[in-house]
Amino acid sequence: MPVSPAHADATTPRLHVQRLTKRFGALVANDAVSLTVMPGELHCLLGENGAGKSTLSSCLYGLYRPDEGDIYVDGREMRFASPADAIAAGIGMVHQHFVLVPTFTVLENIIVGTGSGWRLPAAEARRKVEAICQRLSLSLDLDAEVGDLSVGQQQWVEIVKALYLGARLLILDEPTAVLTPQESALLFASLRKMLADGLSVILISHKMNEVLQADRVTVLRRGRVVGSVRTADSSRHELTTMMVGRALSIVDAGERSHGGGTILSVKNVSLRDARGVSLLRDVSLDFRAGEIVGLAGIAGNGQRELFEAICGLRPIDAGEITLDGQRLDSCNPHEIYRMGVGHVPEDRFKDGLVPDFSIAENLVLGDHREKPWRHGLTLDVGRLRQAANEAIKNFSIACNGAEAVVRRLSGGNAQKVILARELARASRVLLCNQPTRGLDVGVIEYVHRQILEKRDAGAAILLASEELEDLIAFCDRIAVIFRGEIMAVLPGRQADIAEIGRLMAGGTDARAADKGMSN
Known part of the structure; x- marks a missing residue:
C-alpha cells in the first residue's frame, strides 16, 4: 500500500488546487476552481452533467493542461505534461471505461510499461501485488486473462495497478456504475482500509447513498465551486439543491396499478450471435397496460439484445414476441414503431x-x-x-x-x-434502456414524470436502469437478468436491493420466486 513521503504529514494537504481554470475556446469548463483534499480523506466531487468534474480530474491526471491556477501535491507545486507526470507524483485514476488489454493476464496488465527495456519485473511485481491484495482481503487470480474476468474484477485490476504504481491520491470516476450492490459495498469497505493507510480518494459519483459516505463534498455548477462541506454537517436535500441551484420535488410513483391486459408478450425467446454464443436463454415476460417492468442486471448480460429483439432490430432463434396479439417476427423496425412502440437505446450516438x-x-x-x-x-x-x-x-x-x-x-x-x-x-409500449444515464438531476426528475405519465395513459413500459433505487421506486415488477437468462421476477416496492444484487451475480432466488410471476 502507498505510504506518504517523509516531507508530508497529516496537516499537509495531499492535494491543493488553487484557482484552476481550463478553457476550450469560448467555453470555460473550469472557472477558478479551488479544492483541498487531506491525507486519508474520501472527498467527493458532485455536480450535474457538464459541471466540470471530468475536466478537473483530467487536469489533475495530466490529460489536460490548465490555462491558469496551481496544483500542489503533498505541499509541492506540480506541472503535469502527461499522465506519466501525474503518476510519478503519486496520482492514480480509474476511468469509468477501463483501459485494459483483454488478452493480457491480470499481472501483465498491472506491470505493463513499468519495466526497463523489454524486461518486466514479474517476480518482484507478483510479490508486491499479492501484498496489496492481501491487505485489501481481495481475491484476484493474477494469471487469469482480463478478458475472462467480470466487470467488477476488471475494476479491481485498475485499482490495484494504481496502488502498485504508488498512488497516494486515487481518482475514481463513477466506480460503481457497473457493480452489483454487494460489489459496491465491498469496494467502499476496501476504500476505508486504503484511507486508513493514508491514501486519499477523490470520488466522482451521482449516487447520493455513495456521496454521503464521503468525508467532504465539493459541489461544482457550471464550472465553478458553489460549496465545499463536511458530509456529516450536510444532507441529501442540501447537496442536491447546491448541485442544481434549486430545490427538487420528490417524484412519487403513486399507487401501484395491478396492470391491465397484456399488450406485449415475450415467450421462450432465445438468440445467439454469429459465433453461436447464447445471448438470450428462454426469456419469457409479459408487459401489461399501465405497468412498469424493471430490468436489473450488470451491463452486458442481455439487456441490449432483449430490447433489440422486441424492436425487430435483432432476429430471434426461438420463441415468439407478440404486440396486441400480433406476431412481430416478420415485422421490420419501422413497422413496429408505427404500432406505437418507443425505444430509448443504450448507445445514444450509435x-x-x-x-x-x-x-x-x-x-x-x-x-x-x-x-x-x-x-x-x-x-x-x-x-x-x-x-x-x-x-x-x-x-x-x-x-x-x-x-x-x-x-x-x-x-x-x-x-x-x-x-x-x-x-x-410510445402510445402502446415504451422501451427504456438506461434513459437517465448522463442526465442532470433536474432533467431526471422530468423524465421520471414523463415515464409515469405514459404508464398512467395505459402504456406498457420496460425500464432497464443501473439505479436500483429507481427500479424499486417506480416499477411494479423487477426482472433480474444474468447471462441472458431471467433469474427471477420480483415485486417492485417489496424488492430487496441485496437480493437483486445476488441475482445479478448469478445467484438463485433465496425465496424460490416462481418464474411464473412473469406471466
Whole structure:
C-alpha cells in the first residue's frame, strides 16, 4: 500500500488546487476552481452533467493542461505534461471505461510499461501485488486473462495497478456504475482500509447513498465551486439543491396499478450471435397496460439484445414476441414503431441518433415519411422547427436552436433529443434502456414524470436502469437478468436491493420466486 513521503504529514494537504481554470475556446469548463483534499480523506466531487468534474480530474491526471491556477501535491507545486507526470507524483485514476488489454493476464496488465527495456519485473511485481491484495482481503487470480474476468474484477485490476504504481491520491470516476450492490459495498469497505493507510480518494459519483459516505463534498455548477462541506454537517436535500441551484420535488410513483391486459408478450425467446454464443436463454415476460417492468442486471448480460429483439432490430432463434396479439417476427423496425412502440437505446450516438443531422431532423427519424412532417415531396421545415423548439424547451436541451447539429451536443443533451422523440411515439409500449444515464438531476426528475405519465395513459413500459433505487421506486415488477437468462421476477416496492444484487451475480432466488410471476 502507498505510504506518504517523509516531507508530508497529516496537516499537509495531499492535494491543493488553487484557482484552476481550463478553457476550450469560448467555453470555460473550469472557472477558478479551488479544492483541498487531506491525507486519508474520501472527498467527493458532485455536480450535474457538464459541471466540470471530468475536466478537473483530467487536469489533475495530466490529460489536460490548465490555462491558469496551481496544483500542489503533498505541499509541492506540480506541472503535469502527461499522465506519466501525474503518476510519478503519486496520482492514480480509474476511468469509468477501463483501459485494459483483454488478452493480457491480470499481472501483465498491472506491470505493463513499468519495466526497463523489454524486461518486466514479474517476480518482484507478483510479490508486491499479492501484498496489496492481501491487505485489501481481495481475491484476484493474477494469471487469469482480463478478458475472462467480470466487470467488477476488471475494476479491481485498475485499482490495484494504481496502488502498485504508488498512488497516494486515487481518482475514481463513477466506480460503481457497473457493480452489483454487494460489489459496491465491498469496494467502499476496501476504500476505508486504503484511507486508513493514508491514501486519499477523490470520488466522482451521482449516487447520493455513495456521496454521503464521503468525508467532504465539493459541489461544482457550471464550472465553478458553489460549496465545499463536511458530509456529516450536510444532507441529501442540501447537496442536491447546491448541485442544481434549486430545490427538487420528490417524484412519487403513486399507487401501484395491478396492470391491465397484456399488450406485449415475450415467450421462450432465445438468440445467439454469429459465433453461436447464447445471448438470450428462454426469456419469457409479459408487459401489461399501465405497468412498469424493471430490468436489473450488470451491463452486458442481455439487456441490449432483449430490447433489440422486441424492436425487430435483432432476429430471434426461438420463441415468439407478440404486440396486441400480433406476431412481430416478420415485422421490420419501422413497422413496429408505427404500432406505437418507443425505444430509448443504450448507445445514444450509435443507435439512437444520426450525429450529423440537426435536432429537428433527429426528432422525426422513423416518422419523416409520414404526412404531418411532409410538405409535398419535402419535409415541412416550419412544422419541424416548431416541434423541435417545443422539445428543446420541455427537455431543457442546451443548444443553439433547432438546427444545431446533434454531434455537437453533450451526451446528456443528445439523450434528451432521443427521449423527446420516443416518448411522443410510445402510445402502446415504451422501451427504456438506461434513459437517465448522463442526465442532470433536474432533467431526471422530468423524465421520471414523463415515464409515469405514459404508464398512467395505459402504456406498457420496460425500464432497464443501473439505479436500483429507481427500479424499486417506480416499477411494479423487477426482472433480474444474468447471462441472458431471467433469474427471477420480483415485486417492485417489496424488492430487496441485496437480493437483486445476488441475482445479478448469478445467484438463485433465496425465496424460490416462481418464474411464473412473469406471466
